Amino acid sequence: MAADRIDGKAFAEGLRTRVGGWASDFEGAAGRKAGLAVVLVGEDPASQVYVRSKGKAVAAANMNGFEHHLPADTSQEDLLALVERLNADDAVDGILVQLPLPDHLDDQAVIAAIDPDKDVDGFHVANAGRLAVGQTGFVPCTPLGCMMLLADRLGDLSGLEAVVIGRSNIVGKPMAQLLLDANATVTIAHSRTKDLPSVVRRADIVVAAVGRAEMIKADWLKPGATVIDVGINRLPPADGEERGRLVGDVDYGPASEIASAITPVPGGVGPMTIAVLLRNTLVAAYAHAGLDAPE
Numbered sequence: 171m172a173a174d175r176i177d178g179k180a181f182a183e184g185l186r187t188r189v190g191g192w193a194s195d196f197e198g199a200a201g202r203k204a205g206l207a208v209v210l211v212g213e214d215p216a217s218q219v220y221v222r223s224k225g226k227a228v229a230a231a232n233m234n235g236f237e238h239h240l241p242a243d244t245s246q247e248d249l250l251a252l253v254e255r256l257n258a259d260d261a262v263d264g265i266l267v268q269l270p271l272p273d274h275l276d277d278q279a280v281i282a283a284i285d286p287d288k289d290v291d292g293f294h295v296a297n298a299g300r301l302a303v304g305q306t307g308f309v310p311c312t313p314l315g316c317m318m319l320l321a322d323r324l325g326d327l328s329g330l331e332a333v334v335i336g337r338s339n340i341v342g343k344p345m346a347q348l349l350l351d352a353n354a355t356v357t358i359a360h361s362r363t364k365d366l367p368s369v370v371r372r373a374d375i376v377v378a379a380v381g382r383a384e385m386i387k388a389d390w391l392k393p394g395a396t397v398i399d400v401g402i403n404r405l406p407p408a409d410g411e412e413r414g415r416l417v418g419d420v421d422y423g424p425a426s427e428i429a430s431a432i433t434p435v436p437g438g439v440g441p442m443t444i445a446v447l448l449r450n451t452l453v454a455a456y457a458h459a460g461l462d463a464p465e
């Protein structure tokens with residue numbers, strides 16, 4: 171039987187509507203709109219697309235977006251000075267610096283300069299540490315979005331076997347931490363993992379965050395597994411196509427014959443990331459204004 175398609179797009183739309191409602195409540199209670207500052211350095215086309223769509227989503231959710239577009243040759247000093255100004259700005263509840271930065275800038279130093287209480291991307295070491303020791307903090311948007319989809323689909327994850335493929339700081343590691351907090355038994359696989367198919371085969375939950383088109387094959391999956399595909403990969407254009415298709419890390423068609431539920435690419439995890447960013451910004455705004463956040 172074909173797997174259920176986990177509709178991240180619909181889930182994300184619902185979350186964005188709820189966040190829009192909270193944002194209006196926030197404005198009523200605080201006397202100002204919640205604000206997200208987005209910093210973009212340089213002209214990277216993919217980053218420009220992301221920043222534009224974040225700006226639109228922020229406005230649609232009844233929040234203020236403050237866009238700071240700096241030239242590609244901006245110095246580290248000037249970028250850090252901007253982050254300091256945003257840290258001190260009471261109209262700004264969340265700060266997001268679009269990565270990757272141009273090569274001459276130090277991503278880690280810039281992230282470290284963001285006030286952890288405005289770090290709505292959850293990349294600051296203080297927030298990574300809070301997640302690691304089970305304290306409340308900001309969790310990176312993509313893995314938190316994956317968790318929301320899993321909780322919605324499976325409810326209690328206690329005792330389930332979860333395999334996360336990928337160990338980046340922004341997806342794989344926080345994903346594994348969230349699954350562990352939800353009492354799953356977690357394995358983190360990566361490029362040095364031996365016999366990946368047999369590791370994946372024991373998983374009730376597979377989260378793929380590798381960045382390799384259709385690498386995870388149907389016969390690696392345990393029948394009935396729930397599959398969350400974070401990967402976004404563009405295939406080379408086929409004959410007559412101007413641009414290649416977007417695909418995930420999982421070989422979707424055959425995998426959906428074996429899994430019980432699977433996220434498509436596009437339309438799965440991708441839309442969740444921005445919705446969770448809006449949610450994190452609202453949480454930051456309520457805390458910043460000294461108000462209790464809605465749940």
Ligand code: NDP
Pocket residue numbers: 312335336337338339340341342359360361362363366379380381382400401402403439440441443
């Ligand atoms: P990274 O490149 O930072 O990490 C990739 C991970 O995959 C690494 O841990 C790497 O292992 C592992 N890996 C690479 N090759 C293999 C292999 N052959 N077998 C097993 N593991 C392997 O990527 P990100 O975590 O940033 O992103 C992963 C994917 O998710 C990308 O496609 C990205 O575009 C997508 N993404 C999607 C988002 C969304 O909104 N939907 C948001 C963020 C990312 P090692 O550590 O050993 O090198």
